[in-house]
Amino acid sequence: MTVSDIIKESWLSISGNKLRSFLTVLGIIIGVMAVVIMVAVGETVQQSITDQFSALGTNTIVIRAGAARRGGIRSGNRNTLTITDAEQIRRLPDVMSITPAQSGSAQVIYGNKNWATMMLGTYPDYTTIQDIEVENGTFFDMTAVKNASTYAVLGPDTARELGLPENPVGEIIRIQNMPFVVIGVMKARGDSSFGSQDDMIIIPITTLKKRLQGSPFPDSVTMIALKIYQDADNAVVTDQISALLRQRHRLKDGDEDDFQITDMKQIMETMDTVTGYLKLLLIAIAAVSLLVGSIGIMNMMLVSVVERTREIGVRKAVGAKERVIIIQFLSESVLISFIGSMFGLLLGVGLSQGVGRFILHYNVPFSAWPVLLSVSVAIVVGLSSGVMPAIKAAKLNPIDSLRYE
Amino acid sequence: MNSEPPIVSLQKVCKIFPLEIGGQQQVLFDITFQIDSGDFVAIMGPSGSGKSTCMNIIGALDSATTGTYELYGKDITTMTPDELATVRNEYIGFVFQNFNLLPKRNILDNVMLPLMYRGLSPDDRIRRAREMLKLVGLENFESYLPTQLSGGMKQRVAIARALSGNPKLILADEPTGSLDSKMGNEILRFFKKLNHDMGITIIMITHEFEIAQYGRRLIHIYDGHITFDGPVPKNENVLLKLDKEHSK
Numbered sequence: 001m002t003v004s005d006i007i008k009e010s011w012l013s014i015s016g017n018k019l020r021s022f023l024t025v026l027g028i029i030i031g032v033m034a035v036v037i038m039v040a041v042g043e044t045v046q047q048s049i050t051d052q053f054s055a056l057g058t059n060t061i062v063i064r065a066g067a068a069r070r071g072g073i074r075s076g077n078r079n080t081l082t083i084t085d086a087e088q089i090r091r092l093p094d095v096m097s098i099t100p101a102q103s104g105s106a107q108v109i110y111g112n113k114n115w116a117t118m119m120l121g122t123y124p125d126y127t128t129i130q131d132i133e134v135e136n137g138t139f140f141d142m143t144a145v146k147n148a149s150t151y152a153v154l155g156p157d158t159a160r161e162l163g164l165p166e167n168p169v170g171e172i173i174r175i176q177n178m179p180f181v182v183i184g185v186m187k188a189r190g191d192s193s194f195g196s197q198d199d200m201i202i203i204p205i206t207t208l209k210k211r212l213q214g215s216p217f218p219d220s221v222t223m224i225a226l227k228i229y230q231d232a233d234n235a236v237v238t239d240q241i242s243a244l245l246r247q248r249h250r251l252k253d254g255d256e257d258d259f260q261i262t263d264m265k266q267i268m269e270t271m272d273t274v275t276g277y278l279k280l281l282l283i284a285i286a287a288v289s290l291l292v293g294s295i296g297i298m299n300m301m302l303v304s305v306v307e308r309t310r311e312i313g314v315r316k317a318v319g320a321k322e323r324v325i326i327i328q329f330l331s332e333s334v335l336i337s338f339i340g341s342m343f344g345l346l347l348g349v350g351l352s353q354g355v356g357r358f359i360l361h362y363n364v365p366f367s368a369w370p371v372l373l374s375v376s377v378a379i380v381v382g383l384s385s386g387v388m389p390a391i392k393a394a395k396l397n398p399i400d401s402l403r404y405e
Numbered sequence: 406m407n408s409e410p411p412i413v414s415l416q417k418v419c420k421i422f423p424l425e426i427g428g429q430q431q432v433l434f435d436i437t438f439q440i441d442s443g444d445f446v447a448i449m450g451p452s453g454s455g456k457s458t459c460m461n462i463i464g465a466l467d468s469a470t471t472g473t474y475e476l477y478g479k480d481i482t483t484m485t486p487d488e489l490a491t492v493r494n495e496y497i498g499f500v501f502q503n504f505n506l507l508p509k510r511n512i513l514d515n516v517m518l519p520l521m522y523r524g525l526s527p528d529d530r531i532r533r534a535r536e537m538l539k540l541v542g543l544e545n546f547e548s549y550l551p552t553q554l555s556g557g558m559k560q561r562v563a564i565a566r567a568l569s570g571n572p573k574l575i576l577a578d579e580p581t582g583s584l585d586s587k588m589g590n591e592i593l594r595f596f597k598k599l600n601h602d603m604g605i606t607i608i609m610i611t612h613e614f615e616i617a618q619y620g621r622r623l624i625h626i627y628d629g630h631i632t633f634d635g636p637v638p639k640n641e642n643v644l645l646k647l648d649k650e651h652s653k
Contacts, residue, residue: 016509314506315518316490317466317499319490321487321522402466402505
């Protein structure tokens, strides 16, 4: 018996009872489709989170002022960090660029337009750390920081909301009634889970502290952000920063840190693990429907063995060996499973890609493993659901089978 | 002198079936006979006499409880189910009372079935199956399904299937049981022709003396014992007398 004989015999048996075969195949189609879609959903979520963290850079470390928790109460707003801390951290060998930063809300006026937005005081290194590109004009330099110049770099949304001309460099805007010169507009970056990066104003940190906020502690900041070299070890640098800041802040052994260090790489790894589990959970839920589909195949094959008892008897009488009967019934269940898996794969990929691209306008990642999964499912489900009926068929006594009514 | 071994050689074959309610029942007692190549033997007996069990053993569908059975010189008493399947495929062609054709396969596929299990190439299978369909006069019906044929035609398809593997022996179990007398006689004449013209050995199981008369030799089984083995007698009375003798 050749492979083509086996496939032909299986096809003729399956197509002999079209409705029942279709309903059985439908179970596998739904199961595989559900798994493929869930894989796509899981990967999309994972990809989306990874993209957002990648935009920030995995070699980015953020230090925030204040202890994480003290006596059960968060106290993260205390300005325990200073610009001098940032300058000291810059001396660490693995630090590529660093900026102290302080945010605040700003009421901005241009002509008769009024816009409330977020304002951030930084160093020029902020562009390197956050991969910011300036589309029109330039970013301010360290001279502007030293001089506390009233320069402003605008997010593209802010520039649009204020009704600034297409090239707004040189235009004067008023922040908290203080005139600022627009020196650049950032390239659009889109929204992230950390908020809009396109609606903000960046000014020199010194300008923010001294001129706008008139702070009695102009050196203090709420945040320091830094980027380390790609080959540097995040954990080592984090430890070095921690030790340095504890020493500078004169913290004794046993004292809690008065700062929090957030390592983006660590967060991304954690998020990756979490989304990985989420993906597994989704697949597990979808796999239940696949299991139900495979039980459907087994049920159909068991019924088929009973219905075809006499046929099995005839086949045995004319020389079919037990293993040939087993192969025939197994190939029928594998063929049903294969057809179901292929249609399930096509529908699953089609729906996830179609809904993702045309309805959600999101580029759903396409990976090869749903294909591998479908082929594996076809073989594993087909074999596992067909093995019991096949053995039952093979073990039928030819005399009893031939007499079966 | 014929150097060929007998096609069928049964020596003291007994068959005992376990009963579902417990205990056991013996249906064949020390059955001994030989059938030579080219013979046409009718195995006759009333219902429950053990003739079908005897046929199942001869057809390698069942095995004897004791005794030995040699088919064409091979002892098949202790063969495994798969070895018996090979023996059936190579040596025996079955013709059943109810035809036993595969209802969803066309006539050609049905006739090719034993050849597929023998491992013949598709071309050889088709060629051989067409030859057999021509032999039984159904060469124009190869794409028909069994349900589209009359009873006599179905039985001719079954004969073509039985012959397709070029067997040493045709085993026909009540081959006219599902046919009217006209078609039945047609099939029996065909068997006679096959035996006479092609020298094919035929063993036919029947409970009717008129049908047994188509054979050259008759083995009569009664209550699991052979009560007659010889040329087919002129009338059934001889057999009935022997049965009565045995009952005493």
